[in-house]
Amino acid sequence: MAEHLVIRVPKTPRSSFNPHRALSKNVLLQNQVMHFAHVEQKLPPEERTGIDVASIQTEGQAAEYIRRITQKLHMPAKS
């Protein structure tokens, strides 16, 4: 009977982590930010972040903006 094949998956080096990578290097993320900005405009004014998306310059900043909007969108509706 053949031996069960187990493949070792290497760990990604921590040096790969770069939240300071320029957002301009990733058009997809840039557009994701724009999509979230579009959705943010549908929130009541008091729910909006007040963040000017033009000021978002890095991947980490984009992630933080997306996190804030996602969390607002997933809040239970007010009664």
Place this chain on the structure above:
Amino acid sequence: MSAGLDNLKHIVVLMMENRSFDHMLGALYAEDPRINGLKGDETNLDTSNEPAKVQPLAEFQGQLDPDPDHHFPAVHKQLFFGTSGPPSAPSMQGFVQSYFDQERNIEHSHKIMYYFAADKLPVLHTLARNYAVFNGWFASIPGPTTCNRAFAHYGTSFGQVSLDIFYIKEPYLSIYERMLQGGRTTKLYYFDPSSSTMEVVNLLKNQPQIFATYDQFLDDCKRGALPDYSFIEPNYSDHVGDSGGELLASDQHPDHDVNEGEVFIAAIYNAIRQNPDLWKSTALLLTYDEHGGIHDHVPPPACTPDGFHASLDDTGNVPFAFDRLGVRVPAILISPWVQKKTVVPGPEDPVNGRVFEHASIPATVTQHFIGDYDNRTVREKGAQTFLDLLTDEMRPDSDCPSFDFE
């Protein structure tokens, strides 16, 4: 109906980002010539008219910076360079020329021809060797992410060929809404709130029925609570997680570390594999949204139009009626009911070849879980489905690989 299909309770789709078939799987031709990869003599001419050859020199990170252009006009050049354009057949000769346009650096432009050597991608290559690899799975559109992912969700992009926001047009519903209307269960698992979902604009109205996070996916696998249909989005950014840890992007989008995508794919596979009941009742499809501007040697074929016409502003004045596909991407169907070393022939086989694209995803899910359903594009109705690859014989546990993490 095969026993594998009879046992199928869950379909899971994992869609990664921006890598072509040849770039990721091309090396496997050397060990299995049924896989339509690279012979090693494929070239594109560079801007000095010298041939730039494919080479097994792809690295996890640092080579494809800047992000290769894969908007419609650039992909048009990649496909049709040296021809008069459609209806001529794609030459596949413009990848190096297109990448040169971004940096004006000939040496750098050759990197678009690099591919991963065998076993440089232990996870992807192991899955390809052990399950079913598709020689003919193409992006739905010769363009970027958003519109291609739309085909996986809606069976159309509603006329969109760019990354811009679009809106669903009647009567077409997403596969998730169809599932819910049909009394079935479904989830779109995004990675976490900082990565979130690419489908925020159109599917938000279904929150919280549809959306969940990757952690929830892992928990659902463990508890045997996976819905009928699941779609998983990878982590799209390097960011700090809620618990303060550094989370690496796992989407494999250039210039994110490809190895982290390997880790992510392996984790999803293991999560299903380690629950015996789930393993025998689940089919996992792993694919990529589009080629990301990276070389592939197979000309995309024509396809059934979906009834829309693209804006000339978005295509660079190229008329486009959604009547031809985008560049080929990796796709692997994983299940213990799939025969080991299955290679699904593509356009290279004029007799038995089959052409798949992202509309094959809602087409397959609809066919299996919903049945007759008319409110779909002609494109989706005509798309190939893939569950016939599940056989009558379930492979023993010892015959199915697993992954162990460093």
